Amino acid sequence: MNYSSFFPENVKKALQNDPPGAWMSVLPKGCIRLNSGYPAPNLVPAQQIKAAVDALIKEEQDLPFHYIGSSRTASLPQQIQKRLATHGISVRQEELLVTSGACQGIDLIARSLLDEEAVVAVEAPTYMEALEIFKNYTNHIIDIPVDEDGLNTDHLEGMLEERKQAGLPMPRLLYTIPTFHNPTGTTMPLKRRKHMLKLAAAYDFLILEDAAYGELSFCEGVTPCKAIDEEGRVIYVGSLSKVIAPGMRVGWIAGAQELIAVFDWFKKDLGHPFSHATMTSYLEGNALEDRLHLLREVYQARCQTMLKALGEYLPAPITWHIPKGGYFIWVKTPGIDTQQLLEQALAIGVAYVPGKYFFLHQQEGTEYLRLSFSYAEEQDMVKGIRKLGELFASYYKK
Amino acid sequence: MNYSSFFPENVKKALQNDPPGAWMSVLPKGCIRLNSGYPAPNLVPAQQIKAAVDALIKEEQDLPFHYIGSSRTASLPQQIQKRLATHGISVRQEELLVTSGACQGIDLIARSLLDEEAVVAVEAPTYMEALEIFKNYTNHIIDIPVDEDGLNTDHLEGMLEERKQAGLPMPRLLYTIPTFHNPTGTTMPLKRRKHMLKLAAAYDFLILEDAAYGELSFCEGVTPCKAIDEEGRVIYVGSLSKVIAPGMRVGWIAGAQELIAVFDWFKKDLGHPFSHATMTSYLEGNALEDRLHLLREVYQARCQTMLKALGEYLPAPITWHIPKGGYFIWVKTPGIDTQQLLEQALAIGVAYVPGKYFFLHQQEGTEYLRLSFSYAEEQDMVKGIRKLGELFASYYKK
Numbered sequence: 001m002n003y004s005s006f007f008p009e010n011v012k013k014a015l016q017n018d019p020p021g022a023w024m025s026v027l028p029k030g031c032i033r034l035n036s037g038y039p040a041p042n043l044v045p046a047q048q049i050k051a052a053v054d055a056l057i058k059e060e061q062d063l064p065f066h067y068i069g070s071s072r073t074a075s076l077p078q079q080i081q082k083r084l085a086t087h088g089i090s091v092r093q094e095e096l097l098v099t100s101g102a103c104q105g106i107d108l109i110a111r112s113l114l115d116e117e118a119v120v121a122v123e124a125p126t127y128m129e130a131l132e133i134f135k136n137y138t139n140h141i142i143d144i145p146v147d148e149d150g151l152n153t154d155h156l157e158g159m160l161e162e163r164k165q166a167g168l169p170m171p172r173l174l175y176t177i178p179t180f181h182n183p184t185g186t187t188m189p190l191k192r193r194k195h196m197l198k199l200a201a202a203y204d205f206l207i208l209e210d211a212a213y214g215e216l217s218f219c220e221g222v223t224p225c226k227a228i229d230e231e232g233r234v235i236y237v238g239s240l241s242k243v244i245a246p247g248m249r250v251g252w253i254a255g256a257q258e259l260i261a262v263f264d265w266f267k268k269d270l271g272h273p274f275s276h277a278t279m280t281s282y283l284e285g286n287a288l289e290d291r292l293h294l295l296r297e298v299y300q301a302r303c304q305t306m307l308k309a310l311g312e313y314l315p316a317p318i319t320w321h322i323p324k325g326g327y328f329i330w331v332k333t334p335g336i337d338t339q340q341l342l343e344q345a346l347a348i349g350v351a352y353v354p355g356k357y358f359f360l361h362q363q364e365g366t367e368y369l370r371l372s373f374s375y376a377e378e379q380d381m382v383k384g385i386r387k388l389g390e391l392f393a394s395y396y397k398k
Numbered sequence: 399m400n401y402s403s404f405f406p407e408n409v410k411k412a413l414q415n416d417p418p419g420a421w422m423s424v425l426p427k428g429c430i431r432l433n434s435g436y437p438a439p440n441l442v443p444a445q446q447i448k449a450a451v452d453a454l455i456k457e458e459q460d461l462p463f464h465y466i467g468s469s470r471t472a473s474l475p476q477q478i479q480k481r482l483a484t485h486g487i488s489v490r491q492e493e494l495l496v497t498s499g500a501c502q503g504i505d506l507i508a509r510s511l512l513d514e515e516a517v518v519a520v521e522a523p524t525y526m527e528a529l530e531i532f533k534n535y536t537n538h539i540i541d542i543p544v545d546e547d548g549l550n551t552d553h554l555e556g557m558l559e560e561r562k563q564a565g566l567p568m569p570r571l572l573y574t575i576p577t578f579h580n581p582t583g584t585t586m587p588l589k590r591r592k593h594m595l596k597l598a599a600a601y602d603f604l605i606l607e608d609a610a611y612g613e614l615s616f617c618e619g620v621t622p623c624k625a626i627d628e629e630g631r632v633i634y635v636g637s638l639s640k641v642i643a644p645g646m647r648v649g650w651i652a653g654a655q656e657l658i659a660v661f662d663w664f665k666k667d668l669g670h671p672f673s674h675a676t677m678t679s680y681l682e683g684n685a686l687e688d689r690l691h692l693l694r695e696v697y698q699a700r701c702q703t704m705l706k707a708l709g710e711y712l713p714a715p716i717t718w719h720i721p722k723g724g725y726f727i728w729v730k731t732p733g734i735d736t737q738q739l740l741e742q743a744l745a746i747g748v749a750y751v752p753g754k755y756f757f758l759h760q761q762e763g764t765e766y767l768r769l770s771f772s773y774a775e776e777q778d779m780v781k782g783i784r785k786l787g788e789l790f791a792s793y794y795k796k
Contacts (some may be wrong), residue, residue: 001629001630001631001654003654003656003657005602006571006604007510007511008511008512008513008515008516008662009513011510011511011513011660014663015660015663016666029620038464038465039464041460041464042460044460044463044464046455046459046460046462046463047455049455049463049672050451050452050455053448053449053451054452057444057445057447061444062439062440062442062444062643062647064444065438065442065443065444065447065643065644065645065646066436066437066442066643066644066645067436067644070645071654074646079679093787095708096737099667100498100667100668100670101667101668102668103666103668104666104667106548106666108664110408111409112405113404113405113406113409114406115406115407115408117406119404133666136663136664141787162727167681168444169687172404173404195781204403205630206404211790229399232399234401235521245460245463245464245466245672246463246465247462247465247468247471247671247672247675248671248672249667249670249672249673250462256399258401259401260410262405262413265412265413265534266412266534267450267506268501268502268505268527268531269498269501269502269505270498270499270502270644270647271647271668272498272642272645272647272670273645273647274447274643274646274673274676275646275647275670275672275673277645279673286710288767317468355752361529362507
């Protein structure tokens with residue numbers, strides 16, 4: 001039977017998009033995974049979560065297994081509010097929605113704000129999953145370059161003014177990862193953040209601030225855009241995936257009540273009582289601030305290790321950005337097509353993500369790749385970089 | 399700030415729908431909840447799930463807390479396949495998608511198959527959440543009456559032929575709950591199921607079979623439509639919410655590979671590794687078949703108790719359907735507007751769901767209400783029915 005006649009046109013269009021990185025889930029065993037944006041396995045608090053489940057069920061018995069009734073399921077938003085407050089973000093309960101990670105949050109926002117006519121602006125490069133999500137709703141995506149200081153807001157302003165002059169439809173939403181950007185590791189200075197907010201007011205668009213890596217700072221804290229958002233134009237998406245455990249699927253959207261109500265309307269998974277209650281129980285029993293201190297130290301050390309190895313093993317024309325936090329190092333490989341080279345890298349047992357996946361116009365990413373220092377063990381990481389270095393060097397010698 | 403200009407037209411339309419039953423989550427303490435379609439609290443296996451978590455973490459340590467890597471997260475689909483096989487449904491892994499309960503499944507199917515032009519057919523009455531979901535995607539909903547034997551397929555055929563003759567757009571999808579229907583408790587005989595499948599082939603539409611209550615049979619088993627679906631027109635949605643625990647949020651869609659791939663494409667919560675692994679661990683350590691025997695016995699006894707109380711306490715003109723499984727009894731209250739009476743019922747400490755919520759055309763449900771025998775304790779149940787009986791009697795005396 002042929003099902004294609006049952007799909008609406010917008011669905012057919014969405015399905016034409018290439019699913020990114022299916023190869024990543026089938027890497028050969030033993031491959032050094034410098035591609036994976038996952039937390040370090042030994043930093044996932046499995047035993048503490050088990051203890052949290054024990055404490056939870058001892059106290060609440062069957063309550064976390066129903067649709068409603070568990071006080072801990074109900075109080076997860078308060079735990080998140082407390083965490084947001086430490087970043088200068090003050091939200092009421094009606095301004096917060098718990099989601100299954102940041103990804104579901106981005107999808108709900110896209111679902112609620114975008115249709116085929118809507119224009120959405122993204123960074124070039126940007127988080128590939130978000131790009132895929134936006135493509136599911138609209139073909140009108142425009143991209144703004146990222147430089148050493150994150151999103152180039154002058155360029156954004158130029159684009160906005162140009163579109164206005166030309167009578168082109170203006171963006172409804174700008175998606176940005178201002179802090180420890182994925183994939184470039186860059187961070188927008190406060191001045192640029194203010195400029196971006198000013199532009200949002202002047203040209204009347206909303207900002208989706210993706211803060212997935214925001215807690216993982218190697219130096220002083222960074223002010224989220226949401227913390228200086230006086231008009232209510234910023235929709236802030238966060239997650240516990242990078243700091244506790246992705247497998248718990250706890251994220252959130254913080255934004256204006258009127259918007260949150262709409263996102264909530266379209267969220268049809270009916271919440272996750274058990275996993276939310278478990279997370280609350282974990283947060284009650286463990287000091288997150290202590291954990292964040294540890295994570296920052298460990299990931300900074302891992303980053304240093306990778307940077308040292310890059311300096312040692314990568315041949316001259318290759319350069320990279322030094323991140324102040326997060327999981328990633330963005331590498332520029334002049335003259336080398338990183339997608340083409342991937343097969344050889346995998347053959348010698350090293351995986352990275354070719355830059356093209358992070359770009360709306362994939363050809364712009366040909367000479368880039370993303371390395372993650374979060375997941376592979378440090379000695380493997382160094383070994384992997386050495387192997388990559390040899391591969392690149394052999395390429396340049398040709 | 400006014401956000402309405404940021405919402406697309408289809409979203410604005412969806413938001414005009416009335417959210418059903420918000421009052422149900424704020425019932426006064428001590429109220430006898432004959433409204434709740436929840437499993438009995440003492441039947442939720444909290445301790446066994448705790449033991450499942452312990453066993454899981456002892457064996458897999460941090461693996462269930464990552465995006466991927468846990469063998470138990472990965473093998474939940476096989477557990478579901480085994481379960482489906484006992485109902486005569488044979489599906490390959492590519493024909494199965496694990497979802498957050500049946501509700502997310504219905505939403506993904508609607509998201510993938512419906513747009514503003516699509517016509518969807520539902521039962522009258524039907525599951526209110528499903529109705530809300532369809533309204534989020536299309537205004538073209540048509541309803542087919544349910545009688546003692548579930549969906550009236552002769553009526554369905556008449557409607558289809560009429561539309562065809564009139565050149566009206568034909569339905570793309572028919573949503574049905576053929577087994578232990580919510581809210582009526584009716585079950586479609588095999589003959590009707592076959593008739594429905596024949597119509598689907600003749601008039602070229604797909605069938606969404608909602609089997610949320612399918613395991614809870616008080617007599618011999620019932621053949622799912624999916625088990626006799628030779629053409630691949632049935633998309634089968636199931637759930638462990640009613641038989642293990644709704645708070646675990648484990649459901650599934652079984653259907654043609656080409657359809658499943660599309661539903662998966664739009665599922666942006668990235669799966670739920672920990673809760674899926676926990677469920678697999680639970681299913682490995684506990685015989686579900688034994689549990690189902692127990693549930694069927696207990697719910698049948700509860701149903702008997704409620705039926706007896708109805709016979710004893712409800713005044714003459716009121717009638718009800720005797721279900722062969724599931725959670726619900728559907729009550730007809732001639733001359734009584736059940737929505738109007740609800741306030742008085744709540745005042746005397748009893749909650750039910752007014753019939754109107756289950757109908758596309760709400761006025762058709764005025765003289766109906768849904769009672770659930772699954773949740774309230776038996777003595778409370780009887781007390782609640784007695785109170786309702788008094789209330790109805792006083793109404794008829796007026």
